[in-house]
Amino acid sequence: MDPLKIGVSACLLGENVRYNGGHQLNHFIRDILGQYMQFVPVCPEVECGLPIPRETMRLVGDPDNPRLLTSRSGIDHTEQMQSWIEDKLQELAQEKLCGFIFKKDSPSSGLYRVKVYSDKGMPQRSGSGFFARAFTRFFPLLPVEEDGRLNDPRLRENFIESVFVYKHFQDLLSAPRSRGALVDFHTRHKLLFLARSQDLYRRMGRFIANLPESLEAAYDDYGQLMAETLRVRTTMKKHCNVLHHVLGYFKKQLSADEKQEILELIEAYHRGDVPLIVPITLLNHYVRKYEQPYLQGQYYLHPHPLDLRLRSQS
Numbered sequence: 001m002d003p004l005k006i007g008v009s010a011c012l013l014g015e016n017v018r019y020n021g022g023h024q025l026n027h028f029i030r031d032i033l034g035q036y037m038q039f040v041p042v043c044p045e046v047e048c049g050l051p052i053p054r055e056t057m058r059l060v061g062d063p064d065n066p067r068l069l070t071s072r073s074g075i076d077h078t079e080q081m082q083s084w085i086e087d088k089l090q091e092l093a094q095e096k097l098c099g100f101i102f103k104k105d106s107p108s109s110g111l112y113r114v115k116v117y118s119d120k121g122m123p124q125r126s127g128s129g130f131f132a133r134a135f136t137r138f139f140p141l142l143p144v145e146e147d148g149r150l151n152d153p154r155l156r157e158n159f160i161e162s163v164f165v166y167k168h169f170q171d172l173l174s175a176p177r178s179r180g181a182l183v184d185f186h187t188r189h190k191l192l193f194l195a196r197s198q199d200l201y202r203r204m205g206r207f208i209a210n211l212p213e214s215l216e217a218a219y220d221d222y223g224q225l226m227a228e229t230l231r232v233r234t235t236m237k238k239h240c241n242v243l244h245h246v247l248g249y250f251k252k253q254l255s256a257d258e259k260q261e262i263l264e265l266i267e268a269y270h271r272g273d274v275p276l277i278v279p280i281t282l283l284n285h286y287v288r289k290y291e292q293p294y295l296q297g298q299y300y301l302h303p304h305p306l307d308l309r310l311r312s313q314s
Helices: 027-035 078-093 130-138 153-174 179-194 198-209 215-230 236-250 256-271 277-290
Strands: 005-009 038-042 057-062 065-070 097-102 114-117 123-127 144-146
Touching: 038 078, 065 078, 078 130, 097 153, 130 144, 153 179, 153 215, 179 198, 179 215, 179 236, 198 215, 236 256, 236 277, 256 277
Parallel strands: 005 038, 005 097, 057 114, 097 144
Antiparallel strands: 057 065, 114 123
């Protein structure tokens, strides 16, 4: 199996590439995610040829098509950056990335609400970093996130879960293609997709039931639909719906007291009294105890390594 690779803004890994010669080391990314993911560090400003240290940069003009200028002297580095990006995206396409973590607020790598200055010098938080915008257009299916948003437990879980699912899909693409393989992939991820969106879950089900004749088209269209689904956030309400759905598979096995226990845990999770891992752990116990074959294959019940503690905080 190929390693799970994600791109990361190099400063977040502790590399001294920022304008002032410093870094923005993120310990969660480097020390925790680094146990399971192979990083591909990228610093657009240094890699396109700018020095360390250097004058700060900013975006100027149309938020949809800004220029990249130095903040004080106004030197335009737009063409220099654009030329580097064209080559870099082709290079990254060979890496088989499963996601990318960008540095927030960066004029080159910020993903959301980056300042764009008008010709009169007035800033608006309406842009994306020069490289981040090009990257997401070139890799529209890839999960992407900013370092700052990873501080939110639910956004962190959503992103990392999406990265692991995308890795599963990459493995599917690298194996011999067949309708059966695609159906099996979808079957194993059904509950995970249900936790994102009921409407898209139904759309995916209809798509699988009526696959195109062309295998290439089937895989391509499914990948786009999967990416659309993974971009939808989970919520407590959606998780509770899936937990009740899982409980329904044990109607004949569980006693009245056992059913009441898990229902109380689901309700406690819904109130925010316990994290998601608590009802999930009890349901996994029943899956093993009663050897429920469908649930044994569901990635929703074990989507990522436990010691990431993602469901212990949400």
